[in-house]
Each structure stands twice: as C-alpha cells, then as structure tokens.
Amino acid sequence: MIRVVLAEDQAMVRGALASLLGLEPDIEVVGEAATGQEAVAVVLSARPDIALLDIEMPVMDGIAAAAEIFRAVPACRVMILTTFGRPGYLRRAMEAGASAFMVKDSPARDLAAAIRRVLAGERVIDPVLAAAALSAGPNPLSRRERDVLGAAADGSTIGDVALRLHLSEGTVRNYLSSAIQKTHARNRIEAVRRAQAQGWL
Amino acid sequence: MIRVVLAEDQAMVRGALASLLGLEPDIEVVGEAATGQEAVAVVLSARPDIALLDIEMPVMDGIAAAAEIFRAVPACRVMILTTFGRPGYLRRAMEAGASAFMVKDSPARDLAAAIRRVLAGERVIDPVLAAAALSAGPNPLSRRERDVLGAAADGSTIGDVALRLHLSEGTVRNYLSSAIQKTHARNRIEAVRRAQAQGWL
DNA sequence: CCTTCGCGATGACATTTGTCATCCTGGCCT
DNA sequence: AGGCCAGGATGACAAATGTCATCGCGAAGG
Numbered sequence: 001m002i003r004v005v006l007a008e009d010q011a012m013v014r015g016a017l018a019s020l021l022g023l024e025p026d027i028e029v030v031g032e033a034a035t036g037q038e039a040v041a042v043v044l045s046a047r048p049d050i051a052l053l054d055i056e057m058p059v060m061d062g063i064a065a066a067a068e069i070f071r072a073v074p075a076c077r078v079m080i081l082t083t084f085g086r087p088g089y090l091r092r093a094m095e096a097g098a099s100a101f102m103v104k105d106s107p108a109r110d111l112a113a114a115i116r117r118v119l120a121g122e123r124v125i126d127p128v129l130a131a132a133a134l135s136a137g138p139n140p141l142s143r144r145e146r147d148v149l150g151a152a153a154d155g156s157t158i159g160d161v162a163l164r165l166h167l168s169e170g171t172v173r174n175y176l177s178s179a180i181q182k183t184h185a186r187n188r189i190e191a192v193r194r195a196q197a198q199g200w201l
Numbered sequence: 202m203i204r205v206v207l208a209e210d211q212a213m214v215r216g217a218l219a220s221l222l223g224l225e226p227d228i229e230v231v232g233e234a235a236t237g238q239e240a241v242a243v244v245l246s247a248r249p250d251i252a253l254l255d256i257e258m259p260v261m262d263g264i265a266a267a268a269e270i271f272r273a274v275p276a277c278r279v280m281i282l283t284t285f286g287r288p289g290y291l292r293r294a295m296e297a298g299a300s301a302f303m304v305k306d307s308p309a310r311d312l313a314a315a316i317r318r319v320l321a322g323e324r325v326i327d328p329v330l331a332a333a334a335l336s337a338g339p340n341p342l343s344r345r346e347r348d349v350l351g352a353a354a355d356g357s358t359i360g361d362v363a364l365r366l367h368l369s370e371g372t373v374r375n376y377l378s379s380a381i382q383k384t385h386a387r388n389r390i391e392a393v394r395r396a397q398a399q400g401w402l
Numbered sequence: 403c404c405t406t407c408g409c410g411a412t413g414a415c416a417t418t419t420g421t422c423a424t425c426c427t428g429g430c431c432t
Numbered sequence: 433a434g435g436c437c438a439g440g441a442t443g444a445c446a447a448a449t450g451t452c453a454t455c456g457c458g459a460a461g462g
Contacts, residue, residue, distance in 0.1 A: 010284065015309020016217035023220055083211065108216020144409065155390030158449070171410055177450055187418085187450080189356030189390055345439065359419075372440055378420055388420080388448085405462080411455080419448065425441080432435090 002119055003048040005031040007039035007065065008081075009057045017052075017111075024112045036060030040068050043076055050115055055082040055089055063092050070097030077118050081111070085126060087133035088199025100124035139200040140182045148175040150201055153192045203320055204249040206232040208240035208266065209282075210258045218253075218312075225313045237261030241269050244277055251316055256283040256290055264293050271298030278319050282312070286327060288334035289400025301325035340401040341383045349376040351402055354393045 004021060006029055008014040018029045031046040033039035036053070037060045043051050051069050053062035060068075066078045079100040080093045090101050099118045102110065103126055114124045141149065151161045158176070162169045176188055185191035195201050205222060207230055209215040219230045232247040234240035237254070238261045244252050252270050254263035261269075267279045280301040281294045291302050300319045303311065304327055315325045342350065352362045359377070363370045377389055386392035396402050 010305040012282070012305040012307060012309050012312060013214055013217065016214065016221040019224055019309070020217040020220040081213070104211040104213045106213060108213045108220070111213060142408065155386070155388060155392075155394050157387060167409095168411055170412060173450070174411085174452095175409095177452090180450075185356070186358060187356060191356075193356050343438070368439095369441055371442060374420070375422095375440085378422090381420075403462100405460100407458105407460080409457085409459105412453105414453090415451080417448100417450075419446100421446080422444090424443090427438100427440080429438090430436085432433105 001028045002026055002050060002115060003028055003030045003046070004050045004052055004115065005029075005033065005039065005043050005046055005048040005076075006052050007033040007036065007042075007057065007062065008054040009034050020108055021112065021115075027112060027115060034058075036062055036065030036068075039065045040072070043069050043073055047073065048076055049119060050077050050079060052079045052081055052115075055080060055084070055093075063089070063096050066093060066098050067096035079114065079118055079124075084199070085129045085132070086197065086199030087129070087136040088139055088201075090125070090129055090133045090199070091138070092199070101129065102126050103129065136198060139198075141179060141195065141200050145175050145179045145182070146195075146201060148172055149179045149188075149192060149195055152176060152188055153196070153201070202229045203227055203251060203316060204229055204231045204247070205251045205253055205316065206230075206234065206240065206244050206247055206249040207253050208234040208237065208243075208258065208263065209255040210235050221309055222313065222316075228313060228316060235259075237263055237266030237269075240266045241273070244270050244274055248274065249277055250320060251278050251280060253280045253282055253316075256281060256285070256294075264290070264297050267294060267299050268297035280315065280319055280325075285400070286330045286333070287398065287400030288330070288337040289340055289402075291326070291330055291334045291400070292339070293400070302330065303327050304330065337399060340399070342380055342396065342401050346376050346380040346383070347396075347402060349373055350380045350389075350393060350396055353377060353389055354397070354402070 004027060006014060006018055014032055021027045021029050030048050031042040033042045036057050039053060053065055055062040062080060069076055069078050077099040080098050081102055083104050085103040093101050100114055102114055117124050148161060151164055158169050158172050162172045180191045183191045183194040185194050205228060207215060207219055215233055222228045222230050231249050232243040234243045237258050240254060254266055256263040263281060270277055270279050278300040281299050282303055284305050286304040294302050301315055303315055318325050352365055359370055359373050363373045381392045384392045384395040386395050
C-alpha cells in the first residue's frame with residue numbers, strides 16, 4: 001500500500017481528494033492537514049511514503065512545508081498540487097526538494113498515476129509549466145524589492161509601507177520604482193499583478 | 202436516485218467531487234461541465250434534479266449559469282459551491298434563484314447532506330455567510346462605478362480605462378473617486394480589494 | 403586593492419491621482 | 433411643470449506617485 005498524507009486548506013476539496021485516492025486499490029490516505037504546519041506534524045507522526053501538498057495554505061505555505069518535510073523526513077517524497085501554475089512556484093518547489101509539481105486543472109485520473117510514478121523514483125512535472133518556467137527565467141527582484149512590493153500589494157500607501165518596514169518613504173519609492181521597471185509594468189498595481197502571476201513575491 | 206450535474210473549472214477538483222458524491226448510495230453524477238455555458242447545455246440535455254455550480258468559471262460564471270438554468274429548467278434545483286464566501290455573491294446567487302449556497306471550506310460530509318435537504322425543499326445557506334450578508338447591506342456602487350472600478354482592477358491607468366469604456370478621463374476620475382469613498386478606501390487599489398472582498402464588482 | 407552590488411537615504415522634478423465645484427442632459431416620479 | 437437623480441463632462445487644485453541623480457556604507461569578488 002502507498003501511504004499518503006494530504007494537505008489542503010479547503011476542507012471540502014481535501015475530503016474530495018481523499019475519496020478520489022480512496023478509489024485506488026493500492027493507495028491509502030493515512031493523514032490529512034489544513035495548514036503547512038499541521039502537514040509537517042502529521043508527516044512526522046504518520047511517516048507516509050508521499051506528502052501531497054497544496055501551496056496556498058494559511059500559517060505555513062506548502063513550499064515551506066515541503067522544505068521542512070524534505071529536511072526532516074527524507075524518506076517521504078513531497079508532491080505539490082496547486083491551483084496556480086506559476087513559474088516561480090515551480091522553481092521554488094524544486095529548490096525545496098519536491099518530487100512532483102502538478103496543477104489542479106489537469107485530469108483527476110492523473111493524480112494517482114503521478115503518485116505511482118513518483119514512488120518509482122521519477123520526477124513528475126507539468127510539461128506546459130516546465131516550459132514556461134524555463135522561458136521565464138529566474139526572479140529578477142531583489143530581496144528588498146520583493147518585501148516592498150509585497151507590502152504594497154494590499155493597497156497600502158507608501159507611508160504605510162515605510163512604517164511597516166521601518167524604511168524612509170523615499171527608499172520605499174525607490175524600491176517600488178525599480179520593481180516596476182524590472183517587471184516592465186507602468187505602475188505599482190501592474191507590478192504587483194505581474195509579480196504574482198510569475199510566482200515571485 | 203438523485204441525479205446531479207457538476208460544474209467546476211478545475212478538472213481535478215471536479216473529478217474529486219464526483220468521486221465524493223459517488224460514495225453516496227442515493228446520488229449519481231450524470232454530467233460534468235468546466236464552464237457555465239457548458240453547464241447550461243449539460244443540464245438541458247441531462248435534466249438532473251440538482252445542478253451544483255462553482256462561481257469562478259470561465260466563459261460564463263456560475264451565477265449567470267444559475268439564472269439561466271433556473272429560467273430554462275425550473276425543475277432543476279441550483280446549488281452554488283464556491284471558494285469565496287462573499288456577501289455579494291450570496292445575494293446575487295439568491296436573486297438568480299439558487300436553492301443553496303455553501304463554501305468549499307465546510308466539511309466534505311456536508312455536501313451530500315445539503316443535496317438531500319435541497320431536494321426535500323429546504324434552502325441551505327452557510328450560516329456565517331448569511332449573517333455577514335445581512336450586516337453588510339446591499340451593493341452601494343452604481344452600475345457605472347462598478348464598470349469603472351472593474352476596468353481599473355488590473356492596474357490599468359486612467360487613460361486606459363477611459364479609452365476602453367469610451368469615457369473622458371475626467372469622468373473616469375470622478376467615478377473612481379466616488380467608488381473610493383463609497384468603499385471607505387484610501388485609493389483605487391484598496392477600493393478594488395474591498396469591492397472584490399464583498400463580491401461587488 | 404579596486405570594483406561591483408545591494409541596502410538605505412535625500413532632494414528635485416514631472417506625472418498621475420484623488421477631490422471638488424459646476425455645468426448640461428435626459429429620464430422618472432409626483 | 434417642477435424636482436430629483438444618474439450619467440457625462442470640464443477645470444482647478446492638492447496630494448500621492450514614479451523617476452533620477454547622488455551620496456554613504458559594507459560585503460563580496462576579481
């Protein structure tokens with residue numbers, strides 16, 4: 001039996017995926033989690049063969065959880081299953097030691113197949129996404145540029161961001177300006193959208 | 202047997218939900234769709250007892266599909282199952298004739314139960330959301346304010362929006378300004394976020 | 403050792419944005 | 433007929449935003 005731990009924050013989707021995997025005769029869901037933190041804990045106690053993680057989760061996101069599981073339980077293969085096929089996500093997932101990266105709009109039948117392939121030692125990566133990630137290149141934003149852009153994403157004014165990050169307003173403006181240029185955007189909002197679409201941020 | 206048509210754009214989630222419902226002895230999934238348009242067509246040909254619709258779908262969203270199904274196939278009860286519990290969504294779904302509104306982070310077991318209750322003639326509405334919708338009140342934005350705010354949501358400049366909507370720049374600024382005030386926001390970006398969070402837009 | 407680069411800051415500047423008062427139009431309601 | 437309101441427009445003005453040049457500092461890296 002292939003023992004799987006499932007992490008996904010939307011309970012109904014989590015339950016549905018569990019029932020989907022339950023249909024497979026050789027797969028068994030031995031644990032569920034709603035946050036990344038919970039996922040790490042469950043994997044530590046259940047010691048599954050596979051950890052199937054969503055990325056968008058509260059408390060700790062799936063990529064951070066992947067890194068932690070990869071470090072603490074090397075015997076457990078980590079698979080990422082996510083809504084948004086963003087090149088930056090794929091890159092970061094691979095760096096975190098994930099063995100697979102797939103998106104939720106591929107067919108349901110592919111999931112079990114991917115699990116078996118991963119267990120056989122293969123790496124499974126959505127081919128469309130792999131191409132996109134390669135052509136997109138790495139994240140051009142510096143650490144600070146990401147921080148500032150991220151802090152401005154919710155509509156905060158420059159003053160707010162400066163306060164929150166303990167920076168001068170002028171400095172915030174400068175980082176924002178360079179982020180705008182690096183993303184080829186025309187203003188802050190476009191820069192945020194572009195960065196999010198690429199999985200930088 | 203309760204005959205259900207399932208509309209959801211993410212194939213894997215759709216398949217997983219189908220398998221979840223397949224576990225119920227008295228429920229049968231007789232059709233699936235990935236867009237609202239497809240959902241209407243499938244319901245017209247399959248004549249199910251229940252149409253279970255996601256809201257965020259391409260081509261035609263779930264609310265528009267709900268209205269169309271309610272009009273064309275009154276015997277079919279429409280249920281909305283969505284990621285985002287936004288008060289405005291609930292309100293619009295009810296106006297479109299939906300019999301149920303639930304969010305994907307309630308437990309998986311609730312889904313089949315809700316289907317049975319709807320078929321028994323009940324209306325099923327997430328209680329937390331119902332309270333939020335009542336306290337939030339109706340959408341304060343006028344038709345035009347929504348258009349303009351929606352067109353500005355992707356980071357377009359005022360000039361872009363004016364061009365796209367065939368308005369003068371000054372007019373766009375005025376509508377944007379009043380939308381900002383009605384949403385109690387401090388700038389365009391906050392206004393967009395607030396409006397989206399409420400399900401106006 | 404010298405260069406480069408990231409971080410942080412300042413000051414100046416042109417644009418964009420948000421706000422307000424005001425005007426015109428055509429429905430709609432009484 | 434008169435009043436009211438939404439849509440559309442203009443012009444003026446203050447505030448926020450985006451850009452640029454320039455400076456200092458310290459950590460790599462040749």
